[in-house]
Amino acid sequence: xxxxxxxxxxxxxxxxxxxxxxxxxxxxxxxxxxxxxxxxxxxxxxxxxxxxxxxxxxxxxxxxxxxxxxxxxxxxxxxxxxxxxxxxxxxxxxxxxxxxxxxxxxxxxxxxxxxxxxxxxxxxxxxxxxxxxxxxxxxxxxxxxxxxxxxxxxxxxxxxxxxxxxxxxxxxxxxxxxxxxxxxxxxxxxxxxxxxxxxxxxxxxxxxxxxxxxxxxxxxxxxxxxxxxxxxxxxxxxxxxxxxxxxxxxxxxxxxxxxxxxxxxxxxxxxxxxxxxxxxxxxxxxxxxxxxxxxxxxxxxxxxxxxxxxxxxxxxxxxxxxxxxxxxxxxxxxxxxxxxxxxxxxxxxxxxxxxxxxxxxxxxxxxxx
Ligand code: ADP
Ligand code: GN1
Ligand code: MG
Numbered sequence: 001x002x003x004x005x006x007x008x009x010x011x012x013x014x015x016x017x018x019x020x021x022x023x024x025x026x027x028x029x030x031x032x033x034x035x036x037x038x039x040x041x042x043x044x045x046x047x048x049x050x051x052x053x054x055x056x057x058x059x060x061x062x063x064x065x066x067x068x069x070x071x072x073x074x075x076x077x078x079x080x081x082x083x084x085x086x087x088x089x090x091x092x093x094x095x096x097x098x099x100x101x102x103x104x105x106x107x108x109x110x111x112x113x114x115x116x117x118x119x120x121x122x123x124x125x126x127x128x129x130x131x132x133x134x135x136x137x138x139x140x141x142x143x144x145x146x147x148x149x150x151x152x153x154x155x156x157x158x159x160x161x162x163x164x165x166x167x168x169x170x171x172x173x174x175x176x177x178x179x180x181x182x183x184x185x186x187x188x189x190x191x192x193x194x195x196x197x198x199x200x201x202x203x204x205x206x207x208x209x210x211x212x213x214x215x216x217x218x219x220x221x222x223x224x225x226x227x228x229x230x231x232x233x234x235x236x237x238x239x240x241x242x243x244x245x246x247x248x249x250x251x252x253x254x255x256x257x258x259x260x261x262x263x264x265x266x267x268x269x270x271x272x273x274x275x276x277x278x279x280x281x282x283x284x285x286x287x288x289x290x291x292x293x294x295x296x297x298x299x300x301x302x303x304x305x306x307x308x309x310x311x312x313x314x315x316x317x318x319x320x321x322x323x324x325x326x327x328x329x330x331x332x333x334x335x336x337x338x339x340x341x342x343x344x345x346x347x348x349x350x351x352x353x354x355x356x357x358x359x360x361x362x363x364x365x366x367x368x369x
Contacts, residue, residue: 007054022041023042033056034055034245037052057111058332069247073247076152126226128266129266141290142238157219164222165250170324174320182327189323192345215303224259225262252295252303253303253306256307259287263287279355281362304366305366315348322342326342
């Protein structure tokens with residue numbers, strides 16, 4: 001997919017009820033899905049910043065339902081933080097800026113949906129985990145986020161991407177892409193395909209347990225990669241969970257699993273030197289500690305016991321999605337080079353191997369916790 005370009009983001013920013021003059025709007029962040037811009041505002045009482053986003057409608061087919069979810073989630077989280085007397089509630093959750101006519105999102109002449117958030121200052125979303133302290137903070141923040149939404153009123157949220165973490169459906173889609181091999185790429189990814197096919201037996205474990213009721217459905221984030229929580233630049237504390245597009249019914253294990261994928265390896269998601277890719281047990285220990293700190297009050301014994309397996313399954317699932325996108329010709333994730341999705345696949349699968357080798361140690365750690 002193309003990078004954040006080709007839009008008059010300054011003109012779009014002016015559609016929102018920002019007090020001051022829009023000075024600039026430049027591409028921002030390292031997300032793989034939406035087009036994100038940092039907006040600078042000048043005003044008599046000083047400058048301020050905002051985040052403007054175009055929703056990727058190739059990925060999110062029902063953007064109005066998505067925005068209705070986001071509106072509910074932001075409003076509920078903010079109201080609960082205020083009720084609890086949280087002193088910096090303004091910084092602890094995303095808040096939408098309305099459009100000038102008072103809507104929660106803007107539709108441009110081409111049917112693109114745009115939204116604008118307050119900028120969370122003094123905090124950063126990290127692509128690579130730098131310390132166990134960061135892993136702890138991220139996991140604690142995502143657990144707190146689940147807790148905050150545990151009493152969301154108004155009924156079930158829309159499923160913004162149906163079967164988003166339905167690993168068996170992801171596997172079936174991979175098999176279809178492989179059978180079709182529409183871009184003739186299967187021959188260049190034989191080892192990765194074999195790796196995926198060898199793990200077919202395990203893909204149903206979480207969805208089967210959700211179906212038979214032995215794991216509960218919750219409101220979950222579903223995209224808990226490390227850079228989707230902003231950590232305070234000074235204290236390293238988790239400040240604000242962002243990227244709310246996939247907040248919907250799910251399993252707590254999806255959220256913990258993606259934390260393992262993105263916060264235990266010292267290497268980037270697309271690291272090509274695979275010798276650098278590994279699951280580090282001290283990081284996993286910090287994740288478990290942080291997550292249980294905020295979530296142990298509501299997690300069931302089975303959820304707790306499945307935390308290590310979730311790390312393996314979700315890392316495998318995302319690897320499978322990168323491999324599928326590679327086989328299908330890079331239609332989903334933004335890429336920066338021709339083999340980017342294949343490189344990402346290799347990194348995820350290397351991490352899966354590392355997790356597999358350490359599963360007994362991870363399980364022992366969780367059972368002790
Ligand atoms: P994507 O779905 O493409 O990943 P995100 O919502 O995660 O989009 O936003 C992309 C990046 O923009 C984030 O990784 C983060 O660095 C930055 N960002 C998003 N929202 C805010 C915000 N309210 N304040 C500060 N930075 C933000
Ligand atoms: C995407 O939006 P972003 O970049 O935070 C993707 C996730 C993947 C992730 C892999 C809606 O997340 O599911 O795990 O890339 N989001 C969507 O980095 O598909
Ligand atoms: Mg993101």
